[in-house]
Amino acid sequence: MTQEQEKRQVPITNLKTGEVRLSEPIAIQAVKDIAHVDALEVGGPVETIDTDERNRETQEVKKTSEKKIKPDIQSLEQLITNIYSRKGQRITTIPPKVERAIADNFRINEEANARLFEYVVADEFLLVPRHLLLLSREIVGYPALKDALSSFVMNVMLRHPIFSSDAMQAVIRNLPASPSPTDSLKMLSVIEPIRKVSEEKDSNSAYKPAEITMLRRNATHLLATWFFCQRGINLEELAVLLLQTCWGPSSVLLEDDNSKLRELTNIEDPAIFGWIGLRWRQQLLEAKQKQDHAERQLLQARDEAENLKNQLVEENAKLLQKSIEFEQMRAQVEQNIQQLRLSHDEERMHLSHEIESLRGRLIHRLTGSIDMLEVGLAALRNSTPRTEVMVQRAEQVVDALRAELQGLQE
Numbered sequence: 001m002t003q004e005q006e007k008r009q010v011p012i013t014n015l016k017t018g019e020v021r022l023s024e025p026i027a028i029q030a031v032k033d034i035a036h037v038d039a040l041e042v043g044g045p046v047e048t049i050d051t052d053e054r055n056r057e058t059q060e061v062k063k064t065s066e067k068k069i070k071p072d073i074q075s076l077e078q079l080i081t082n083i084y085s086r087k088g089q090r091i092t093t094i095p096p097k098v099e100r101a102i103a104d105n106f107r108i109n110e111e112a113n114a115r116l117f118e119y120v121v122a123d124e125f126l127l128v129p130r131h132l133l134l135l136s137r138e139i140v141g142y143p144a145l146k147d148a149l150s151s152f153v154m155n156v157m158l159r160h161p162i163f164s165s166d167a168m169q170a171v172i173r174n175l176p177a178s179p180s181p182t183d184s185l186k187m188l189s190v191i192e193p194i195r196k197v198s199e200e201k202d203s204n205s206a207y208k209p210a211e212i213t214m215l216r217r218n219a220t221h222l223l224a225t226w227f228f229c230q231r232g233i234n235l236e237e238l239a240v241l242l243l244q245t246c247w248g249p250s251s252v253l254l255e256d257d258n259s260k261l262r263e264l265t266n267i268e269d270p271a272i273f274g275w276i277g278l279r280w281r282q283q284l285l286e287a288k289q290k291q292d293h294a295e296r297q298l299l300q301a302r303d304e305a306e307n308l309k310n311q312l313v314e315e316n317a318k319l320l321q322k323s324i325e326f327e328q329m330r331a332q333v334e335q336n337i338q339q340l341r342l343s344h345d346e347e348r349m350h351l352s353h354e355i356e357s358l359r360g361r362l363i364h365r366l367t368g369s370i371d372m373l374e375v376g377l378a379a380l381r382n383s384t385p386r387t388e389v390m391v392q393r394a395e396q397v398v399d400a401l402r403a404e405l406q407g408l409q410e
Helices: 051-064 076-085 096-103 110-122 129-137 143-159 166-173 181-188 209-231 235-253 257-264 271-381 387-409
Strands: 011-013 020-022 034-036 048-050
Touching: 076 096, 076 110, 076 129, 076 143, 096 143, 110 143, 129 143, 129 209, 143 166, 143 209, 166 181, 166 209, 181 209, 181 235, 209 235, 235 271, 271 387
Parallel strands: none
Antiparallel strands: 011 020, 034 048
C-alpha cells in the first residue's frame, strides 16, 4: 500500500455551528480510541479518525469562528462575498453601520449575481448558505434586505445538485403538492448527488463516501433552517424532525456502551445538547403531569361511573317495584270494575223486575178502580139514581189508590 493510499480526508463536525468540513489528509491507523463519524443513512459508510485529531480540528474551527464582519462593506454583494470567503465560519450579527449601508444597496444585478455564483459553485458542500439564513434572522427593520438575502439562499439551494429533484424543488418553493418536512429530510439521507462538472475537477469525478456524508449533513441542516425561517416550524418541532431524520439514524453507529460513553463525554460545546435535554425533560415532566392528571380524572370518572351504575341499579329496582305495584293496582281496578259491572247488572235486573211488578200491580189497581167507578157511574145514571152505590165505589177506589201511594212512598 502506497503512502497516498494510507492517507484520507475525513469529515470534521464543528460542534458549535454544526457544519461539517473535510480535514487535511491524515494517515489512517488502527488505534483503539476512534470515534465514528455520524452518517445520515442507516448502514452507510463510516469514516474513522483519531479522537485527538478530531479534537484538534474542532479547536481549530472554534478559534477561527465568530469573526466580525468588515465595517467597510457597502452592499449586499460585498456582504455575501465576505461571508463566502470565510468558508463556513460562524457569523452571529451584522454591525449596525453595515446593516444600514447595505439596506440602501441590497439589490443584486446580473453581473453581481454572476460574480456571487462563482463563490456558490465553489461551495459545493453548502458550508455557507445556512449562515446566510441565520444572519437574515438578525436583520430587524429592513424587510426588503431580509427578503433579498433569503431569496439569494433559495436560488443557491435550487441550483445545487442535491436539491435538483422535482420533489426537492417543490419543497424549497413551498408548492402545495410538495413532500412534508419529515419526508423531505428523509429524502436527503438517501439521495445520491451528482457532482457538477467544473474546470477544476475531472468530468468523471464523483463524490467520495465521506464527501456525500458531509454534503448530506450540511444539506439537512440547511433545509431544516429553511423550514424554520420560511415555514414557521418552531424549535421543538424542528428538533423532533432532526431526531427522526438525522440524529436517530446516526445513533445506530454507536454499537456498544463504550462508543456511546466516548461520544457522550466528548461533547465540546454542550449548550445546544443541554437545551434539547432540558426541553425534552420538561416536556417529559409535563407529559407525566398530564398523564397523572388524566389517570386521576380516569379514576374519578370510574368512581362516578360506579356510583351512577349503583344508582341505576337502585332506580331500576324501584322502577321494577313500582311496575309490580302498578300491575297489582291495575289488576285490582279491573277486578273492581268487573265486580261493579256484575253488581250493576244484577241491580239493573232487580230494578227491572220491580218496575215490571209495579207496572203490573198499577195496571191491575187502575183497571179495578176504573171498573168500580164505572159501576158507580152506571148506578147514578139509572132512572132512580143510587148514590150510595157511587159513594161506596168511590170510597173503595180512594182507599185502594191511597194504599198504592203509601206503598210507593215506602
